[in-house]
Amino acid sequence: MLCVAACLSNAQAAEIKIVTTTTDLADITRAVAGDLAEVSSITTGREDPHTLTARPGFILRARDADVWIRIGMELEIGWEPVILRDARNTRIRVGMPRHIDASDHVIRLEVPTQRVTRDQGDIHPEGNPHYWLDPLNGRLVAATVSERLCVLYPEHKARFEENLRRFERDLDTRMFGTALVDALGGENLWRAVAEKRLEAFMTEKGMADKAGGWYGTMRPHQGKNIVTYHRSWVYLTERFGLGGDLQLEPKPGIPPSAKHLASLVSDAKARKVRMILQEPFYTLKAAEFVAARTGAKVVVVSTMTGGSAEATSYLDMLDNVIRKMGAEL
Secondary structure, three states: HHHHHHHHHHHHHEEEEEOOOOOHHHHHHHHHHHHHHEEOOOOOOOOOOOOOOOHHHHHHHHHOOOEEHHHOOOOOOHHHHHHHHHHOOHHHHHOOOOOEEOOOOOOOOOOOOOOOOOHHHOOOOOOOOOOHHOHHHHHHHHHHHHHHHHHHOOOHHHHHHHHHHHHHHHHHHHHHHHHOOOOOOOOHHHHHHOOOOOHHHHHHOHHHOOHHHHHHHHHHOOOOEEEEOOOHHHHHHHHHHOOEEEEOOOOOOOOOOHHHHHHHHHHHOOOOOOEEEEEEEEEEEEHHHHHHHHOEEEEOOOOOOOOOOOOHHHHHHHHHHHHHHHHOO
């Protein structure tokens, strides 16, 4: 009994407490850390992460955290500083080794080249922070988390790296399909994607007809345009070759106006838009107005893990979004 108790005590003592700012980061981190960590998220996936407010429960969790992981690029600017300040946990403050910014190595879009002012709307000086909607960025985030955890807990390095490889394989297969990944390898496929030569690469290898997964679903729709509510979808539209510059918001974070919607209806008709895409936490009034005048279908899907019954994991969230988009485009 004493031996069993000691083993249980040691297992509990080895447990790493990780707090992430979003559910997507939590799910990716669980995939990397496995049963070595207890991972929780500040957000639930059902709210607008821009408008969250710091609560006592969030501060208590941060106070006990061994590691803190954030999306970064100022997504959490309205509430993260308060949580970290009041938690008084110096180990997880910005700049400390146990504070991990998941955006360190991601591909960034819409990074301003001029001074940002408030009259431009909710513009982020470091770029658009919704980068997790690009599957390649999800892969890069997992690698960043693994790398940092290996430094913090070198005794578990082999486990973290093994878990990372498993996650990468799952993501790659969902992105390209089993046939392509088995034949050409995930790393090679992503390299071709980054170099904008995936189609040429598949043709060179005699695999052009084997594309599956998310890429295979969206491949026939490249060049089509969609309307979105907020500029949270640009990473997804960019990755899959869609036009995503039409928004219901006249400027990021500014509610739709009658004048803007009238202009948007004209643009949507000209571009033959068939779909309006938005998150569940935005009102449907503007989307339904545009849909009624253009014939476009309103598709409401969560951009975050836990935001809907179909989005039970990061990969399932992306799968749900892409499957529904493919059905309506």
